[in-house]
Amino acid sequence: MPERKPRKDAARNREAVLAAADALFARGTSPEDITMADIAAEAGVGKGTLFRAYGDRSGLLRALYEARLEPVTDAVESGPAPLGPGTPAQERVPALLDAVLCFKLDNRRLALALEGSGSGSPYQAEHYERWHGLLRSVLEQIPGLTDGDFTAHALLAAVRADLVEYLAGQEGLPRERMRAQLADFAARVMAGAASGS
Template sequence: MSAAPAERADAARNRRKILDAALRIMAGDGAAQISLDTVAKEADVGVGTVYRRFGDRAGLVFALLEDREQRFRTQLEEGPPPLGPGAPAGRRLRAFLHALVDLVVEQRELLLLAEASSPPARYTSAPYAAQHAHVAALLRELRPDADADADTLADLLLAPFAPSLIDHQLRQRDVGTDRIKAALGELADALARRP
């Protein structure tokens, strides 16, 4: 099989300019203010370039999420333990769940936009697929006896990261990220214990 063609240098530069412009708008005015027109103006590119590249606002939102997810994956694959390789699966699972709380909180506005624009797309997005694969692999290592259930358990462990639930816990219940992480740590520890 041949590899996918590499992105042209000018296309890669434009993509980066557009994503950086969207991040600036989000930092200044909030994610709700992101539109393809305002991003094109901020990036100093034609609006057609943004439409061709991302299709619509949801496409741009998912591209922003995937951009941050790629950096997160690098931490998982190459970073220091316990988030990165080299720690026992139980410690890595706990570290992953804690880091994922921080990631969801950091991107909460974008995730809520993505969830509102296309709820089922969350489960078919590249970031979710990568997170699911990571958790399922850790579960298989941690509990070889539960190999057949690893994919289902991974979905269930990732379910609390629905942006609307995290937002509800932070805003309505006034639960801090430390309490969320502690509860998720208890779930990870319970899975690590043999029945």
């Protein structure tokens, strides 16, 4: 039996839903206030369409997050320096963290909504596991670094969505200063971890 292709209207609905959710999160001030009903109304589809396609609000957030993250993921998996796999680990770690930070700065409300959904723990989210695994594998290439697992967790804590929102929103820390501070922090953590101190 031939594989069924998604109907054209289903693909069109998906694009409309993701665009609507994207617009609502960009405009909104509180990610928790954006409901499935809001997104369905903005997209011009029924709520049932959303629930059939995404299961629940968390599923929709994950789909939107993944769609937004796709260019970064592609660059990490097969792109050129500094993100791509051919880059030395000492350069790749800060570049990966910078990419995550910039992504979260550009998608602050969406990142907050996703990290705050579901179990309430960003550490159990699929996207976190992916970033942690990648970062750990790169850290383990640094000579002398003995605990890539914990070091990856510690470095990713610096780009949690709630911290990024606090620093950018509440503290008004400029983007370039945040990026420079993160790069400095990553360099110090890697140096300390590699020296065993």
